[in-house]
Structure formats: C-alpha cells, structure tokens
Amino acid sequence: xxxxxxxxxxxxxxxxxxxxxxxxxxxxxxxxxxxxxxxxxxxxxxxxxxxxxxxxxxxxxxxxxxxxxxxxxxxxxxxxxxxxxxxxxxxxxxxxxxxxxxxxxxxxxxxxxxxxxxxxxxxxxxxxxxxxxxxxxxxxxxxxxxxxxxxxxxxxxxxxxxxxxxxxxxxxxxxxxxxxxxxxxxxxxxxxxxxxxxxxxxxxxxxxxxxxxxxxxxxxxxxxxxxxxxxxxxxxxxxxxxxxxxxxxxxxxxxxxxxxxxxxxxxxxxxxxxxxxxxxxxxxxxxxxxxxxxxxxxxxxxxxxxxxxxxxxxxxxxxxxxxxxxxxxxxxxxxxxxxxxxxxxxxxxxxxxxxxxxxxxxxxxxxxxxxxxxxxxxxxxxxxxxxxxxxxxxxxxxxxxxxxxxxxxxxxxxxx
Ligand code: AMP
Numbered sequence: 001x002x003x004x005x006x007x008x009x010x011x012x013x014x015x016x017x018x019x020x021x022x023x024x025x026x027x028x029x030x031x032x033x034x035x036x037x038x039x040x041x042x043x044x045x046x047x048x049x050x051x052x053x054x055x056x057x058x059x060x061x062x063x064x065x066x067x068x069x070x071x072x073x074x075x076x077x078x079x080x081x082x083x084x085x086x087x088x089x090x091x092x093x094x095x096x097x098x099x100x101x102x103x104x105x106x107x108x109x110x111x112x113x114x115x116x117x118x119x120x121x122x123x124x125x126x127x128x129x130x131x132x133x134x135x136x137x138x139x140x141x142x143x144x145x146x147x148x149x150x151x152x153x154x155x156x157x158x159x160x161x162x163x164x165x166x167x168x169x170x171x172x173x174x175x176x177x178x179x180x181x182x183x184x185x186x187x188x189x190x191x192x193x194x195x196x197x198x199x200x201x202x203x204x205x206x207x208x209x210x211x212x213x214x215x216x217x218x219x220x221x222x223x224x225x226x227x228x229x230x231x232x233x234x235x236x237x238x239x240x241x242x243x244x245x246x247x248x249x250x251x252x253x254x255x256x257x258x259x260x261x262x263x264x265x266x267x268x269x270x271x272x273x274x275x276x277x278x279x280x281x282x283x284x285x286x287x288x289x290x291x292x293x294x295x296x297x298x299x300x301x302x303x304x305x306x307x308x309x310x311x312x313x314x315x316x317x318x319x320x321x322x323x324x325x326x327x328x329x330x331x332x333x334x335x336x337x338x339x340x341x342x343x344x345x346x347x348x349x350x351x352x353x354x355x356x357x358x359x360x361x362x363x364x365x366x367x368x369x370x371x372x373x374x375x376x377x378x379x380x381x382x383x384x385x386x387x388x389x390x391x392x393x394x395x396x397x398x399x400x401x402x403x404x405x406x407x408x409x410x411x412x413x414x415x416x
Contacts (some may be wrong), residue, residue, distance in 0.1 A: 042221025090292035128301035
C-alpha cells in the first residue's frame with residue numbers, strides 16, 4: 001500500500017467543508033479591508049528563498065525542500081508566502097504607480113522539511129496578506145487589525161497581539177553591537193544553537209525557547225534603549241493607533257520573529273497568552289533585496305491548520321453538514337431517465353440532490369435516504385409521472401404532498 005508522506009495529510013468530507021466555510025469568512029473579511037487575492041506558484045527558483053531572505057535564518061538553513069528539476073534548475077517549494085508575493089510584485093512592476101498601496105492576500109500550501117509533530121507538518125496552509133507602498137504606522141495598524149479581527153470573527157476571542165519593534169537599520173545595528181558586547185562573556189553558557197546565532201543573527205538569541213529561563217537572557221539590554229528618535233516615534237504612533245482601535249496587545253521586547261528581513265514593527269498573534277497562531281511585521285528592505293526598487297511593505301501569515309485545530313479544541317461550532325435536500329428514488333428502470341434530468345434540474349436550481357447511481361433495490365434506496373439524512377424524498381413511479389406530478393415526502397414529519405413537476409422547484413423554495 002502506498003501511504004501518504006510524513007507530515008502531510010488528506011482533507012476530506014466535513015473537514016473540507018469546514019475549511020470552505022472558514023475560507024469564506026476570511027475572504028469576505030479581506031475584501032472588506034480591500035485586499036485582492038493572489039495565488040503564486042508552489043515552486044520558485046531556489047535563490048528567491050536562499051539569497052533574498054538571508055542565509056542566516058533558521059528556516060532557510062534547515063527546512064526547505066530543494067531539488068534540481070530535469071532542466072538542471074535549482075528549485076525550492078515555497079516555505080512561506082512573502083518572498084513569492086514580493087517576486088510577483090517586482091516582476092510585474094506593480095510599483096509603477098504607488099500613489100495607492102498594493103494590497104494582496106493569499107491562502108496557500110507551504111512546504112518545510114520539519115520533524116513532524118503536533119502543529120508542525122511538512123505540508124501546511126498559511127493564510128496571509130501583504131501591503132506594499134506605505135511606510136506609515138497606519139498601514140502597520142491596518143495589518144494588525146486585519147489579523148486580530150480574523151481570529152475574533154472565527155470565534156477565537158482570547159487573542160493577544162505580541163508586539164515589538166526592531167527599529168531602523170541604525171537602531172538595530174547599535175542594538176546588535178550592545179547585545180553582542182553583553183552576551184560575549186557568557187556565550188558558552190547558552191545552547192549550541194544560540195552560540196551559532198551569535199555570529200549569524202544575534203537577535204534570534206532573544207527568542208530562543210531553550211534558553212528562555214536563563215538569567216543571561218533575562219537581563220539582556222532592551223531594544224527600546226537603542227531606538228533612535230524616528231524609530232521610537234513610529235512605534236509610539238502605532239501603539240496609539242492600536243489603543244484607539246481597541247486591539248488587545250502587549251509589548252514584548254524579546255520578540256524578534258524567525259526571518260531576518262523584518263524592520264521596525266514585528267508581531268505575533270497569541271491565543272490564551274501562550275499559543276502562537278501567526279506572525280508578521282514590516283519588511284522595508286525585502287523588495288530592494290530581491291531586485292526591486294526601495295518600497296516599504298508590511299504583512300502577516302496565519303498558521304491556518306493550527307487555527308482550525310484551535311477552533312476544534314475550543315469547541316467552536318462551524319455550521320456545516322453533509323445533509324442532502326432531496327433524494328430521488330425510482331421504482332424501476334423506466335424512471336431512471338426522469339431521475340437523471342430531474343436531479344440535474346433541482347441541482348441547477350440550488351438544491352443538494354441525490355439519486356441512486358448503483359441500481360439498488362427500492363428498499364436499499366430508502367436506506368440511502370436515511371444515510372444521506374435527506375430532508376425530502378420523491379419516489380418516481382410511472383403512475384405519478386403519467387400525470388406530470390410527483391409525491392414529495394418530508395422525511396422528518398412523514399407528510400406527503402402531490403406536486404406538479406413544473407411546480408417542484410417553487411414548492412422546495414417555499415419549504416426550505
Ligand atoms: P512563520 O512563517 O514561521 O512565521 O509561521 C507563521 C505561522 O505558520 C506559525 O505561527 C504557525 O502557526 C504556522 N506554521 C509554521 N510552520 C508550520 C508547520 N510546519 N506546520 C504547521 N503550521 C506551521
């Protein structure tokens with residue numbers, strides 16, 4: 001037997017319907033914020049992730065699916081959405097007229113070669129969005145507002161935004177120098193990953209899960225003390241806007257996020273003060289790093305699968321079911337043709353309709369009616385059809401009514 005690959009999963013039936021329902025909510029919300037949908041290719045040139053985003057990030061080092069295609073090209077399956085969207089933005093010269101921002105959202109599969117565990121798959125979905133062209137705190141606030149309200153609209157109300165700023169390049173460089181100076185005498189006491197990060201991306205030591213309780217990390221210098229005036233003002237403006245918008249946030253000066261393309265604001269969406277469901281931030285240099293002009297941008301990515309899992313664990317009901325509206329039974333082969341065209345007619349008029357495709361006995365067809373939990377059933381027979389009518393039965397109340405074939409759609413419209 002061929003089985004599914006490690007870290008992948010099949011989505012079927014009610015689970016798939018739940019996702020469609022959640023997608024509809026998220027699509028509608030994104031459209032209210034005037035974001036357009038984008039779908040980028042699953043595979044891209046490897047250099048998009050390996051050069052552009054920076055070799056020092058954890059994800060790039062360990063987690064991508066890289067391979068050579070038959071044309072000897074270096075290919076990578078997208079591990080995140082932002083780089084592909086930025087590639088699209090540059091390739092299509094979307095920056096041509098930046099008098100208004102370019103705002104897009106996506107719902108796409110991502111691929112990371114991770115050790116599969118709860119909440120970590122090798123193929124997973126991220127729902128995310130990006131806003132190009134504005135360097136204003138108002139754009140930061142809009143992105144945070146969209147992320148925050150998406151979870152709340154889905155019914156996850158105990159949501160907190162963890163917020164931090166990494167400042168501009170000058171502030172960040174000053175901070176990195178101070179951090180290195182502070183950590184250097186004690187670096188041997190930190191975990192091997194942190195020792196490696198010390199030279200490659202010292203900021204990432206701050207959010208090391210392994211060393212979180214280590215006294216050395218508890219007393220590190222604070223980024224706040226190294227922000228220049230512009231960076232500080234911008235962050236203060238953002239928190240003012242979030243206060244005004246009544247968004248529940250806390251400032252966490254250890255939050256740096258995994259990817260090193262972030263500048264200024266970074267944030268994470270946390271459920272019940274502990275569970276990270278997504279994250280994002282401002283990335284003012286990435287468009288330029290990937291070969292475009294200098295265009296500021298800000299974005300967010302939701303871990304969609306974890307969000308679905310949380311909806312489930314919290315018992316938040318998603319109103320979907322597999323029920324059928326009308327089941328068409330037939331007494332003999334003679335009524336099969338009527339079943340075929342009538343089923344099509346009802347379906348095209350908006351009803352979920354089933355008929356027997358297995359040439360079952362009438363008794364077995366009745367069993368299917370219950371299995372499909374059909375609201376109505378119609379037993380097609382030559383006597384009724386000769387009068388251009390059917391007998392429709394409500395499967396719950398067991399009430400029956402004679403209805404002319406021409407009036408059937410109206411009848412169902414009135415009763416459903
Ligand atoms: P990141 O792109 O790493 O910032 O991740 C954003 C969100 O995507 C995380 O908060 C997770 O909820 C989700 N996520 C990241 N990696 C995985 C994975 N391997 N499997 C499932 N969800 C993931």
